[in-house]
Amino acid sequence: MTINVGGTFFLKPGSICRMVLMAGLVGMLLPAAGCTSTSTNNAPTALTEGPRDTGSYPNLNIPPKVAAKQLTKEETAANLAQLKAEEQTQIAKGSGVKAPANSAALNTLAKTHGADTLKQIEGKCDPALDPSCN
Template identity: 70%
Template sequence: MTINAGGTYFLGAGSICRIAVAAVALCAPLLAGGCETSNNNSAPTALTEGPKDTGSYPNLNIPPQVAAKQLSKEETAAKLGELKADEQAQLAKGGGVKPTANPAALNTLARTHGDDTLKQIEGKCDPALDPNCN
């Protein structure tokens, strides 16, 4: 078979019909197998017996046990009070939030930071930025 003959046979006007007929012929036994019915009239096991402990983990039919009791509103308030006291102690040690720098200085840094970094990456280092520059 030559390339031209193969091209006209497989890519001709009737090729879609030939492919569809072949697909139906190959898939018909698979589709017919799904139409079988059984004469077993029993109800599904889950509907007749209910949930059972099978010994395997997890059994989603049985509600889990509660691991610990929930905190009451008084206990919650006490725990929050302890956390606030710890926060105040940390702030007194100097662990608080530091004030932000001058916004104008931050804007200048934002404009020049990219160019300075590219110079260092490309090997065109500036001694003012990097004292170890050669």
């Protein structure tokens, strides 16, 4: 009988609405409580005191020196035109690497490529794979 009393008290439609309303009210009031302040001086410190040299790095009041001469618009356009021309010559040449025609060659390459690369990286190179190997 006690279970039924508790169930009807906590699960009535009116009580659920009251619980949701209270949770919403508490959810709105808690963030607002964090915005209160006890400071008597409302002006920011930087506006009242101004910039000052503390002797520590970096001093943001001094503009940094330029490391290199900046490119003019003409130099930028010339470099861009040169890059576009080189791109067109590479496109005209086409790719120099030809893929193997059959899948068996690709499978063999996949199986051996990792081991061959590790040998070269670790210094145990194969002269057949790398002619500059000693």
